[in-house]
Amino acid sequence: MEVLWFISYCAFLLCLMGRTCAVSHSISPSQSISDGESLVSEGGTFELGFFSPGSSTHRYLGIWYKNVPVRTVVWVANRKTPIKDRTGAFTINSTGNIVVTSRTSGVIWSTNSYKTTKASALQLLDSGNLILRDEKGIYMWQSFDYPSDTLLPGMKLGWDLRTRLNRQLSSWRNSDDPSPGELSNGIELHEFPEAVVWKGSKKYFRGGPWNGERFSGAPDLRVNPVYDYSFISNKDEVYYTYQLKNKSVFSRLILNDTTSSRQRYVWAEASRAWKLYSSVPYDHCDAYGLCGANAICITTNSPMCQCLEGFKPKSPDNWNSMDWSEGCILSKKFSCESKEVFVKFSELKLPDTTKSWVSGTMNLQECREACLKNCSCMAYSNLDIRGQGSGCALWFHDLIDIKQVPNGGQELYIRIEASKQAGRHVVNAVLISLITGAVVFGLVLFCYYLSRRKSKVKGIVLGQDNSTSEGPKEDMELPFFDLETIVNATDNFSFNNKLGEGGFGPVYKGTLVDGREIAVKRLSKSSGQGLNEFKNEVKLIAKLQHRNLVKLVGSCIDGEEKTLIYEYMANGSLDSFVFDQTRREQLGWSKFFQIISGIARGLLYLHQDSRLRIIHRDLKASNVLLDGELNPKISDFGLARTIQGDQCGDNTERVVGTFGYMAPEYALYGLFSVKSDVFSFGLLLLEVVSGKRNRCFRNSHDHHGLIGYAWRMWTEGTPLKLVDFSFEDMSEILRCIHVSLLCVQQNPDDRPNMLSVVLMLNGESTLAQPKEPDFLRDVIPSEITFIRSDYDSCTANEITFSSFGAR
Structure with missing residues (x-):
């Protein structure tokens, strides 16, 4: 007791x-x-x-x-x-x-x-x-x-229409003050209800209306291993909710006033920390009404805002000055005499539904007819996209907050004047005819060229004067070598001359008849690099002149045999120094820093200073070569893409590159930009500092690769645990780690450009604090098909892959 x-x-x-x-x-x-x-x-x-x-x-x-x-x-x-x-x-x-x-x-x-x-x-x-x-x-x-600022599994975000109870999230003012901040999140009630985030009294972010599977502007809201979700809308209730698939997993949805975002976190028991799973707004185009009325926002375009077909800027001067707030107006008002047609747009976040009307029983044809009968009706779409689609949604007057959503979104039919559509068909027909004629003419010339080439004397040597010769023309702005010359130079591609092998084939050392040493990249017949990639590399690199870019001296095409001839780099690729402990110690940090700086200057030239604005798309240690004086030179431009001088980036349906070095927006959605190369550079910088490969890195406390480990060391205040103790200048190394974390940010807008990177590396610019990077990049998308089967290998050979899934 x-x-x-x-x-x-x-x-x-x-x-x-x-x-x-x-x-x-x-x-x-x-x-x-x-x-x-x-x-x-x-x-x-x-x-x-x-x-x-x-x-x-x-x-x-x-x-x-x-x-x-x-x-x-x-x-x-x-x-x-x-x-x-x-x-x-x-x-x-x-x-x-x-x-x-x-x-x-x-x-x-x-x-x-x-x-x-x-x-x-x-x-x-x-x-x-x-x-x-x-x-x-x-x-x-x-x-x-x-609720306060957090939506837990099983909670309802939205309305009980019977009692008029409105369940909304509201952010904390800051981490010291839980009183309501600026952000709030709830369901906006009208004919076609949708979830909205407000900043004060103004709409800040809109995920788009529910389409039966997800919110039309939320491509990330898909079937996933963490949670199930649903949106209920009936006469009694309108709400969004989610449930965890595994009860032992903790996940929460919060409004963050500090970052002005709505974030989902998942508790990672291994690292004993909350990991960011997703966040909105995702990009600039998520800013509500950024482009004004009757315009579409496309993140990868420059400028991002474009008037819809059949519309023109309301204020051309403001529009051209990047002030899009006034939006667009009809080029010609409708006569409302059934002389209008509808243009189908795909992959869109549907417009603001404040001025909309819906019917769950009408089909798409009935929906179109209903819209035509009303002069104020500007667009229509299916209410539910499941199966063959069902229901009808109509939009009246101005269309607000439309965004292109690659690999997501929904179809929308927008009304335009019939003459505009007819004119477009005429122009298309003319263009098709011109293009067809040009292609036929080009094929005739190409066949003539091949027949002439077959009859010429073989054995062109680099530097030979061909002004009076009948030898082949220098197509693609570089000399051609015949196959016999290459075979003799490499001793018939002898194994003893083999320098290494990448995803597209082996590289051999060779010696020309004049004594000059060359490196011959022989494209494997089974590789993913076809004639287009081959010609692309030749055309691009022939126009590039920079001390930190490898020099291409010629090429050879003979049947299925395709080879590229480079200047010989005596010290091979950077990975042979970074990941070899003995050679790494011999090199020392000062030389590694010179190499890092050279790579950064080479990328800056590609992105900003070259005649062509080029995105490399496959930057990694094995694609950086070192000459006799250990000067770095970026190589392998087979996957590179050019963009216009005023463009920020582009997207592609064919994702190609090396797994583990790709920026998340490119690997998952095919979106690439100069910031994609910045991400790859950041990861390469981490590898140089640590001596560890990202995709082969494992740590008992962190299973998210090298970036995950670097972030954990950074947040714990021990970033130098990444570093070899043989390195001396720790302040310079610490700055490199800081720069690398800024480069691998999840949001491309949070990454610096290469000019800023060069300045930061040299200590000429202040460094912002990095945000938590994206740790989900090591989840392999299901649609990826690997060109080679030895992915799990952690040897020097890098693995390149292509994704051919629809996007």
Whole structure:
């Protein structure tokens, strides 16, 4: 008996000392909970008690994860009225309401349950829901109906139309203050309801209306291994909700006022940290109404905003000055005499549905006819895209906030004047005829060229004067070598002359008859690089002149045999130094830094200073060669793409490159830009600093590759754990780690350009703080088909892959 009394007394002392003491998972009206005590859900998942956020000394009643070591608060009762001391308590009062009081300030917060039934218990469920129930178990009040900044599994975001209860999220003001911030998130009620994030009183982000599978502007909302989701809209309720597939996984959706974003996090037990799973807004085009009325926003275009077909800028001067706020107007007003047609657009986030009308019974043809009958109707679409599509949605007057959503979105039929469409068909017909004629003429010339080439004398040598010779013309702006010359130079592609092998074939050392050494890249017949990639590499690199780009001196095409002839690089590829501990120590950090700086200058030339603006798309250690003086030269331009001088990037249906070096937006969606190369450079920089390959890196505490490990070391304040201790200049290395983390940011807009990278590496620019990078890039998309089967190999040979899935 004395032992039990002693244990109780010790527990009481701990409570007095400010420690949280768990009482149970429920209390009755005769009980109360004081500051220092808590309720814990029956399964031990959540805890309810008083806490102080961040560095604040104010006290709040809140709910947080019990078993997560980083206190993560998911609900707060007295958000607007903090308690300024530790005298807080909560109980069920005589009217059946939950009341939070303090000894100095009286009633701080209370519920407003108008039900006459007497409350029997206040209980914290394992879902994180705090419920007030009567003797029959019926809920009189629940915290899930009054969310803070967090949406937990099973919570409803939206409306109960029977009681007019509106469940909305609202962000914390900051990490020290849980009072409502600028952001709020809920369902906007009208004929075609949709989820909206507001910033203050203005719309900030819109995911697009629900189409039966997902929100039309949310391509990331797809079947996934973490959670299931649904959107319910009927006469009683309109809400969004989600459920976890694995109850042992913790995931939460929050509004973050600091980053002005809505984020989903998943708890990673291995690293004991919350990992960012997704975030919106995703890019600039997600900014509500960025392009104004009757315009479409395309992230990869420059400029991003374009008037819809049949429309023109309302203010051309402002539009050309990148001020798109006034949007676009009809080029010619409709006569409303059925002389209009509809243009089909695909992969769109559907327009704002404030001025819309829907029918669940009409088919698409009936939908079109209904739109034609109304002069104000501007567009129509299916209400539900599942199966063959069903239902009808009509839009009236201006179309607001349209975005192109690659690999997602929905079809929309937009009304234009019939003459515009007819004119487009005429132009298309003329273009087709011209292109067809040009192709035929080109084929005739090409056949003539081949026949002439066959009859010429073989054995062209680099530098030979052909001004009076009848030898072959220098197509693609470089000399041709005949196959016999290449065979003799490489001793018939002798194994002894083999320098290495990449995804597209082996490389051999050769010696020309004049004594000059060359490197011959022989494209494998089974490689993914065909004639187009081959010609692409020749045409691109022939026009590039920079000390940090490899020099191409010629090429050879003979039947299925295709070879490229480069200047010989005596020290081979960079990976042979980075990942070989002995050679790495011999080289030393100062030389590695010179190499890093040279690569950065080479990329800057490609992106900004060359005649052509070029995105490499396959930057990695094995594609950087070192000459006799260890000067770096970027090589292998088979996958490179040119873009216009004013373009930021482009997209492709054929994703090609090396797994593990690709930027996430390119690997998953085919979107590439100069920032894709910046991402690859950041990863290469991490590899140089650490001596570890990203795709072969494993750590007992982190299973997200080298980037994941680098980020964890950075957040723990120990980034130099990445580094070989044989390196000396740690301040310079620390700066390189900092730059690398900025380069591998998930959002391309958060990455610096190469000019900034060059300045930062040289200490000529201040460095921003990096955000948490994307750790999901090592999840292989299901549509990827590897060109080679030895992916799991972690040898020097890099693996290149192509994805041919529809995008």
